[in-house]
Amino acid sequence: MSFFRGQLANVVEWEEFRDDMIFWKWNNREIKKGSKLIIRPGQDAIFFDQGKIEGVFKDEGEYEVESEIVPFLSTLKGFKFGFNSGMRVEVLFVNTKEFIVKWGTKNAINIPTPQLPGGMPIRANGTFQFKVTDYVKLIDNVAGVKDSYLVEDVRLRITAILDQLLMKWITREGKDMFNLQANSFEIGNGIQEDLDMQVNSDGLEITRFNIMSFNYPKEIQEMITKSASHGMIGDMNRYKDVSMTDAIASGKSEGGNTATDMAGMMMGMNMAQEMVKGMNQSQSSNPQQQSQPQQNNNQSGAIPNFCPNCGNKTAGMNFCGNCGHKLA
Template identity: 65%
Template sequence: MGLFGNQFANVVEWEEYRDDVLFWKWSNREIKKGSRLIIRPGQDAIFLYNGKVEGIFTDEGSFDIESEIIPFLSTLKGFKFGFNSGIRAEVLFINTKEVTVKWGTKNPINIPAPGLPAGMPIRAFGTFCCKISDHAALIEKIAGVKQQFTIDDVKERVTSMLDQLLMKWIVREGKDMFNLQANSFDIAKGIQEDLDMEMMRIGISIAVFNISSFTYPEEIQKMVTKTASQSVVGDMGRYQQMSMLDAMANGNGGGRTASDMAGMAMGMMMGQQMAGQMQQNFAGQQAQQQAAPASSGNTAAPAGGCKFCPECGTKTEGMKFCPNCGKKLM
């Protein structure tokens, strides 16, 4: 009998081929004499007997179940393996690593906004990190009826709460509806606290919650782009000219008429600007001519007579004719 005593021995282990699984249950198999328990890094093992937790093992390594595990189980401390008998127990393997999950709103969320009765429809995207932190709550709420629990299961639960939480924290923190990204840290922090409180009920903690981007409807995005372009140009007239040039450059087929009209309007605007510039130049020239001093012989002498002859430069002392060349002075 000693030669065949361990012929039914088995290895209780979770090879963890999938990183997206948070726990996996080894069940429906009888543990025989000589069986071993293997716990890998990033795993915990929980022994369940008749649905009750018998022991939790967190140290990694390979252990003989009869000599190193059974003595620590509350109900099975005195259990003795026989040749044809074993224990039919369940072992729940827990993934203790922190897992990162991508999330995104399934549908646009209508956020209350001034001037928009139906609200501003937005969508959001980001990531969150979660891990199992309460074994007892997990077993009570989830593991008792499931063979395994995956990230997709967690994501489904989180996504079902996101719409309400985004609405709550955007309204509270997002003072500028068109600049939500600037407030994304405070919004994400509030959501993380609420999510963590809700998910702890099933033994899972939300360690990190990030919002990577907000997206607006296409029409709003175009308005924001145009406003940014206008602020860069600075002058409304130049902005209109640029818009007309774009219309002319892109006009084709059914849009050719609109392009021609835009070209005519631009031509009229440029003509008006040229005419205004010419008037300004003409007025400036007149002002310069009126301000310039008399420099020719045909220019009348100022009141009181000339002190010097404009022809030869001789001093005249208010005389009517130059004493040197005879030039008439007044």
């Protein structure tokens, strides 16, 4: 008797589990007396017969089918296991986690724009997330004809229509074609809604759609970068000052670099002129203070340490060795 009991017992479990598998079907076998159901973490077990769900079991663990499963099945509660007979029913194991999938446009999408008659070729990439939410729809439209379903199957389905949705939401309401990243959140939300409508009939839900980056052709990207840098500078005079500062701060002026040496000299002259200008303004505001230093200078004939015209060190000479300005 024990020999026959061992032959009749089954273990109902997800035998081919893969992390990228959405569901796997245990079918074409009888569940016999003494069978056990094993549910692992992150799995749901759905008993169904002829496309109709008999029961859904979510808690992980090991269960006796006869005493712990059959009594809860909707139309098979009265089933009695015979000595040599079993219950033929299909069990669908579903991966309950939320799947994260990377996506990217294979070819550039030509987005219509007035600036470029032929359209602007743009590529994009990011991620989307989805999970199973409706077991009835999943069995009716997918599991009824498939024994397993992979994440790759969903990814291929999504990317097949993604180009059209990107074009739809990028061109919607006149988005700035040269700064699409600023609108990536809004574009992603619109695409998520459309994709969710596409997969909802199969019991799936798109829970999130992210656009990580938009990629322009090299020439357009260079133009965008240059335009942004000019916008940060503001005007050419400020651009000149920043360039001079960069040349000196880089330390490349050592070793006879004419351009950076000239930049340093020009900055020194400008600083000296600003200092003299400030001094003159201060003296002009107080005529008494202005006349007194002039008289003292004329009487003493002292030579300043730095040229008031260019800022160069005077070394005690009567004329500046850099610009020729008279010092005494």
